[in-house]
Amino acid sequence: MQTPARFDYERATSLQGAIASLKEHEDSRIIAGGHSLLPMMKLRLASPTRLIDINDLTDLQxxxxxxxxxxxxxxxxxxxxxxxxxxxxxxxxxxxxxxxxxxxxxxxxxxxxxxxxxxxxxxxxxxxxxxxxxxxxxxxxxxxxxxxxxxxxxxxxxxxxxxxxxxxxxxxAKRPGGGSAHEKVERRAGDWAIAAASAAVWIDGGVITDAGIALSAVGLTTIDLTRAEELLRGQPPSEELFEQAGAIASEDCMPIPDSRGPVDYKRHLAGVLTKRALRKATARALS
Amino acid sequence: MNISININGETVTRDVEPRTLLVHFIRDTPGLTGTHWGCDTSNCGACVVQMDGQPLKSCTALAAMCEGHEIRTVEALEVDGKLDPIQQGFHEKHALQCGFCTPGMLMTTRALLDENPDPTEAEIRMAISGSICRCTGYQNIVAAVRWAAENAEAEVQS
Incomplete structure (x- = not known):
């Protein structure tokens, strides 16, 4: 049976009240959906002394x-x-x-x-x-x-x-000429990603004026692919360009080997998913 | 702390620790053991109940968070000896063997049919993607949900 360690519970009735309680109680945590925090508490990866439940603050929804x-x-x-x-x-x-x-x-x-x-x-x-x-x-x-x-x-x-x-x-910010896509590979429904790539492009006059690319699950944090973003800016979108951006993704990600796969496989995925996300984002921007 | 939760239309009040999970509150106090306690990690879906009509994995909700909400468990499906169409569908299509996943499957698919009375096979498979069944291979569960969709007139309660 998995049960969190003991804690106090309160239900916030206002945002300022929740903030005041956070300040007052050391090691207190906000709980909303709880679907990451409660499993972590069961495993003792998190042991807050107080949970402040903000589910009634529907002004934030x-x-x-x-x-x-x-x-x-x-x-x-x-x-x-x-x-x-x-x-x-x-x-x-x-x-x-x-x-x-x-x-x-x-x-x-x-x-x-x-x-x-x-x-x-x-x-x-x-x-x-x-x-x-x-x-x-x-x-x-x-x-x-x-x-x-x-x-x-x-x-x-x-x-x-x-x-x-x-x-x-x-x-x-809504900017004209934008398109975006997210691509993910997971082992089974509901699992964490083996790798995932998010891409956004903004296109004006046939040229990519700005781009944003970020990777999940292939580093210690979400990885911003700034080198690939710089490559794309000022260029007309093309398969060759997306291929180069994918190559940068494979190089710049920092995966670790685990039960979801070895490093070379994750680097390969990061590249392929970056390319696919850019392709789809561009098609959406131009449609 | 004292917690009061409306479960299947009746208010259940009990003095519990804040860390009490909804699944244990339901099973221990009113003794409604139809809701199964499975993986404890929000992966398997055996513990799914409905909160305000939406499916919820009750192993990953504190009982305290559910105060003021309406919880509906598998025991509420049958009324006056008459099965809900989704229960009848599971019977007709042999959608269970060991039955461990069944309460969660029933509450998940009942909520699907309430929102979408005529779901496609793909929509059914998406809806139950958070529930694991190791017996049926899912085929008969999908068939049971379709049976319930096609025999919705058998419904006598909500």
Missing amino acids: YIREEGDEIAIGALTRHVELLKSELLAEHFPLFKDAELVIADPVVRNRGTIGGSLCQADAAEDLSAVCAAVKATVVITGADGTRTVPMDQFHLGPWTTAVGEGEILTEVRI
């Missing part, structure tokens, strides 16, 4: 247009990301990823805020948000601050969210 940005509340569930027509229209890589994140029952509970804060290198939404160059909004007692995704992950399972702070929102 939305996907909406705000000017030239899409804003996603931290408590938005995977199933809502999967079914969002707004996201499918502007950032279809969310749907690509959500179809292969865990399973439909888990997707009913897990949240985008929890996924990003879990900061597991094999988690898909971190790569998705990195590729579309999202910013995250972090709220503390003194107000909010924003952090770009490329500065959000400080290391494995470590994020820019500080003590007494909560990730409250993900914001993504």
